[in-house]
Amino acid sequence: MSRGRLVYVVFFLTVVLIGTIHLRNSSSRLFSRYFSAKSEQRRLVEELRKKQLELEQLTTPASVSDILRKNEKSTAPGTR
Numbered sequence: 001m002s003r004g005r006l007v008y009v010v011f012f013l014t015v016v017l018i019g020t021i022h023l024r025n026s027s028s029r030l031f032s033r034y035f036s037a038k039s040e041q042r043r044l045v046e047e048l049r050k051k052q053l054e055l056e057q058l059t060t061p062a063s064v065s066d067i068l069r070k071n072e073k074s075t076a077p078g079t080r
Contacts, residue, residue, distance in 0.1 A: 057063060 058067075
């Protein structure tokens with residue numbers, strides 16, 4: 001094997017190894033970003049469900065009548 005060919009093979013293997021390291025680091029960073037975005041999404045979905053349950057609880061006919069009764073009592077002429 002000639003000296004030029006040996007230098008070429010060593011250079012090529014060095015470039016391949018550096019490329020592999022770069023790809024692994026990029027993959028790791030992307031996975032971390034994906035995982036954090038996924039957990040943030042889960043947290044937001046959970047918060048949305050909680051808000052929907054609160055809204056649903058406020059709009060049931062029984063709670064609407066309770067709110068109306070409370071408002072009527074507080075605006076009655078004798079209570080001021």
